[in-house]
Amino acid sequence: MDSFVRLLDTCARSLSRYENVAAEGPVMAAVSGGPDSTLLLLALARLRDEGRLGRPLCVAHVDHAVRADSRANARFVVDLCDRLDVPVTVRRLAFDGVRQSEDTLRNARYRALEECARHFSAQVVMTAHHADDNLETVLFRMLRGTDPRGLAGIPESRWLGRGDRRLLLVRPMLRVRRTTIEALLTRLGERSYHDHSNDDLRFARNRLRHETIPALRRAMGIGLDISVMTVVSTARAANEIIEAQGLRILTQRARHKTAWRLELDLHDLDGDSLPFVREALRQAHVTLHPFGDAPSSAWLDRCIALLDKHDGKRVAGRGGLLVERTRRGLLLVDTDRAGAPPRTHDGGQRLWFDHGRTRFGATEWSIEANTHPLPPLYPSPQEAGPLRALLDPRTCPGPWRLRTRRPGDRFQPLGFGESVDLRRFLQSRHVPRFDRDRLPLVVDADDRVLWICGVEVGESARLHLNTRQCVELRAFCG
Numbered sequence: 001m002d003s004f005v006r007l008l009d010t011c012a013r014s015l016s017r018y019e020n021v022a023a024e025g026p027v028m029a030a031v032s033g034g035p036d037s038t039l040l041l042l043a044l045a046r047l048r049d050e051g052r053l054g055r056p057l058c059v060a061h062v063d064h065a066v067r068a069d070s071r072a073n074a075r076f077v078v079d080l081c082d083r084l085d086v087p088v089t090v091r092r093l094a095f096d097g098v099r100q101s102e103d104t105l106r107n108a109r110y111r112a113l114e115e116c117a118r119h120f121s122a123q124v125v126m127t128a129h130h131a132d133d134n135l136e137t138v139l140f141r142m143l144r145g146t147d148p149r150g151l152a153g154i155p156e157s158r159w160l161g162r163g164d165r166r167l168l169l170v171r172p173m174l175r176v177r178r179t180t181i182e183a184l185l186t187r188l189g190e191r192s193y194h195d196h197s198n199d200d201l202r203f204a205r206n207r208l209r210h211e212t213i214p215a216l217r218r219a220m221g222i223g224l225d226i227s228v229m230t231v232v233s234t235a236r237a238a239n240e241i242i243e244a245q246g247l248r249i250l251t252q253r254a255r256h257k258t259a260w261r262l263e264l265d266l267h268d269l270d271g272d273s274l275p276f277v278r279e280a281l282r283q284a285h286v287t288l289h290p291f292g293d294a295p296s297s298a299w300l301d302r303c304i305a306l307l308d309k310h311d312g313k314r315v316a317g318r319g320g321l322l323v324e325r326t327r328r329g330l331l332l333v334d335t336d337r338a339g340a341p342p343r344t345h346d347g348g349q350r351l352w353f354d355h356g357r358t359r360f361g362a363t364e365w366s367i368e369a370n371t372h373p374l375p376p377l378y379p380s381p382q383e384a385g386p387l388r389a390l391l392d393p394r395t396c397p398g399p400w401r402l403r404t405r406r407p408g409d410r411f412q413p414l415g416f417g418e419s420v421d422l423r424r425f426l427q428s429r430h431v432p433r434f435d436r437d438r439l440p441l442v443v444d445a446d447d448r449v450l451w452i453c454g455v456e457v458g459e460s461a462r463l464h465l466n467t468r469q470c471v472e473l474r475a476f477c478g
Contacts, residue, residue, distance in 0.1 A: 004184055007043050007176065011126070012052050014172035018124065018157060019054075021168060026056035028122040030113055031088075033061070033077045033193035035181050036128035040173060042190060044126065045084045059088040060116035060125070062109045067197055076193040089116050102205065110169075111291065114160055117167045129154050129171045131225075132178040136209055138228050143208075147297070148242060151235030162292045246279025253280075253329070256477040258364045260288055260337040263432075266307070266329035278304055281323075281330070288321055288334050295321075306330060312433050327430035339363045341404050341438045348403030351442060357476065360402055360440045365453065367402060367440055368474045375463055375470040386454045387475040391461035394469065396444040403441055411449045412459040422449065429455055442473060 015027065029044055031037040047053040061077040063070045074090050081088035091112040093105075113125055134153045141150035156174060160167040173181075185192060201207050216224050255263040262284060266277060281303050285295040302315045306325040315323040324331040339362030342349060351358055357366040375390050409422035426436050442451040450461040453475040463470065 003180060004043070004188070007039070007173070007184070008047055008050075008052075010175070011040070011043050011172045012047055014126075014156070014170050015054070015124070018168055018170060025122045025124070026058045026120055027053060028058050028060055028113075028117055028120055028125045030125055030127045031059050031061055031077050031080075032195070033073050033080075034128075034195060034198075035185055035192040036130050036133075036173065036178070038080065038190060038192040039181050039185055040126060040128040041080065041084065041086070042188065045086060057086050058120045058122060059086050060113055060120075061088060061090045062112045062116075063090055063092040064105055064109070065093050066105070067195070069196075073193050073195065087120070089119050091116055102203070107293070110160055114165065114167055118165065122167070124168050124170060125160075126170050126172060128173050130173045130176045130178060130181060132209075134174055134232070135225060135228055136205065136213065138232055139213065140205060140208055142231075148235045148239040151231055152239045153232040153236070160292070242275060242279045243283075245273075245276035246283055249273075249276055249280040250283050254284075256364070258478045260334040261332060261364065262288065263326065263331045264329040267327075274304060274307075277307075281332070284332050285321060288332060290334065290337065303330065311430050314433070322434065324432050324434055326432050331432050331434060333434055335434075338438075342402075344401075344403030344406075347447075348401035348441075348443065351400045351402050353471065358402065363438050363440075364477050365438070365440050366476045367442070367453065368476070369400070370472045370474075372470045372472060373468065375467060376472065387477070389451050389457050389473045390463055391442075391450055391457065391471045391473060392463050392467045392469070393461070393471050394467075396448070396450055396461050398445055400445075400450070401443050403443060404437055404439070405441060409441075409449065411452065411456075414457045414459055414462055416459055426452070426455070431455060440475065 027044065029037070029041050031041050041059060044053065044057050048057045059077070059081050061074055063074045067073070070092075074092075078088055078090065093108050093112060117123070117125055138151060138153050154171060154174060156172075157168060157170045160169050197203075198206060199210070201210065213224075220227070249264070249266075249269075253265045255265055257263075264277075264280065264284070269277065278300050281300055282295055285299075286292055299315070303323045306313055306315060306323060307330070309325050311325050311327045313325045322333045322335050324333070341363050342361030349358060349360065351367060351369055353369045353371050355369075357368045359366045371393075379388075381388075381390075405422055405426075410419040411422045411425055412419040413425065423436075426439075431439065439455070440453045441449050442453070443449055444461075448458065448460055450458045451473055453473075454477070
C-alpha cells in the first residue's frame with residue numbers, strides 16, 4: 001500500500017477512536033511549518049476533500065517570538081493554509097526574543113493551542129509528533145533520570161485544560177519515521193519551513209538528535225529502535241498499574257474535596273505504597289492546578305518527604321500547590337483560588353435556624369442549623385461523623401453567629417471543667433495550619449464558642465438528660 005494512503009488511513013482511524021469523547025466542532029491541526037506538521041496538514045486536507053474527515057478542518061500556528069525569522073515562519077504556514085483553503089489563526093507569544101527553557105516554551109505553546117481551540121470551537125487538536133520524536137523523548141528522559149511514566153514515551157492522546165474547556169490532543173503519526181515523512185513530502189512536491197534553531201547544538205535535545213542518536217544507530221542499526229520501544233511498552237504497562245493504584249488512593253482517601261483543595265488520609269499506608277501515594281499526589285496536582293499542569297519530580301519528592309515530618313510542615317513550590325503535613329496525611333491547597341474567610345470583627349454572620357445552608361463567606365464551608373423538639377436518635381454520632389453536632393440551646397442565648405477565631409479566644413471543650421486557649425486547643429487537636437483561620441466557629445450572643453465545626457462541641461451547649469429542645473448543626477466542606 002502507498003505510504004501516503006497508509007498515513008491517511010492512520011489519521012482517519014485516530015479520529016474515529018476518539019469521536020465518542022470529542023465529536024463536536026472542527027478538527028484543529030497544530031502546524032509549525034516543519035516537515036512533520038506540514039505533512040499532517042496535507043493528509044488532513046486530503047481526508048477533508050475526500051469526505052472522510054467528517055467535520056471542518058482548521059489550523060493553529062504558535063509563534064514563539066524567540067527567533068528573528070518567526071514572522072516569516074508564520075507567513076509560510078498562513079500561505080500554505082490559504083493554498084489548501086483551510087482557516088488558520090496565529091498566536092504570538094510574548095517572549096520577544098528572550099531565551100526561555102524548553103519546558104516554558106512547551107507549556108506556553110499548549111496554552112496558546114487551547115486559546116486557538118476556543119476561537120474555532122474545536123474539541124480536538126492533532127499534532128505531528130512522530131516515531132523519532134518518541135525515541136528522542138525516551139532517550140532524553142533516560143539520560144536525565146525518570147520514572148516509568150517518563151519511560152512510557154509520548155502517549156497517543158491526552159487532555160489539555162479542564163472542565164467544559166477540555167481539549168483532546170491526538171498524535172496520529174507516532175509510528176511514522178522522520179525519513180518516511182521527508183520522503184513523502186518530496187514525492188508530493190511540497191516543501192516545509194526549516195527552523196534553524198533545530199540545528200543549534202547548544203540545546204541538549206538537538207545534540208541528542210544530531211550527534212548521539214546517529215552514532216547509536218550506526219552502532220546498533222534498527223536494534224536501537226527495537227530496544228527503546230521494548231522499554232517503552234514495558235514502562236507503559238507498569239505505569240498503567242501505578243496510575244490505577246494512585247487513582248484508587250485518590251478516590252478512596254480524599255476528604256473535604258473542592259475544586260481547589262483536598263485532604264489525603266494516608267495514616268495506615270505502609271512504605272510499599274509510597275509509589276502509589278506519589279502518583280496520587282501527581283493526579284491531585286493535575287486536578288487542582290488551575291491550568292491542569294503536572295507537578296515536577298522535585299515537587300513530588302518534597303511532598304513525599306513531608307510524610308516523615310511532624311504535622312504542620314509545608315511545601316510551597318513556585319507555581320504549584322501548598323501541601324501541608326496533617327496528622328493523618330497531606331492537605332493540598334491552591335491558595336490563589338481559596339476564598340477568603342469573612343471579616344467577622346463586627347460579630348460575624350447571623351446563623352438562621354431552619355433556613356437551609358449558610359455560606360461562610362467565600363470559603364469552602366457552609367453551615368445548616370435545624371431545630372428538633374427532642375434530640376434525633378438517627379443517625380448516631382458515629383454514623384454522622386465530626387461534621388454534625390447536637391446542641392442544647394437553653395443556656396446559649398441567641399442570636400447565634402458564625403465567625404473566625406480572634407486573638408485571645410478561649411474555648412471550654414466538652415467534658416472540661418474550665419476553658420482553654422483556643423489557639424493551643426486547635427494545635428492539640430491537630431487542625432491543619434491552613435484551616436485554623438478559616439474554620440467556622442458557632443458562637444452565641446455572649447460570644448461563647450459553642451462548636452468548632454468538625455472539631456469539638458463546647459461544654460456550655462452539651463446535651464442533658466432533660467433536653468427538650470435540640471439544635472442540629474451540619475457543616476459542609478466543598
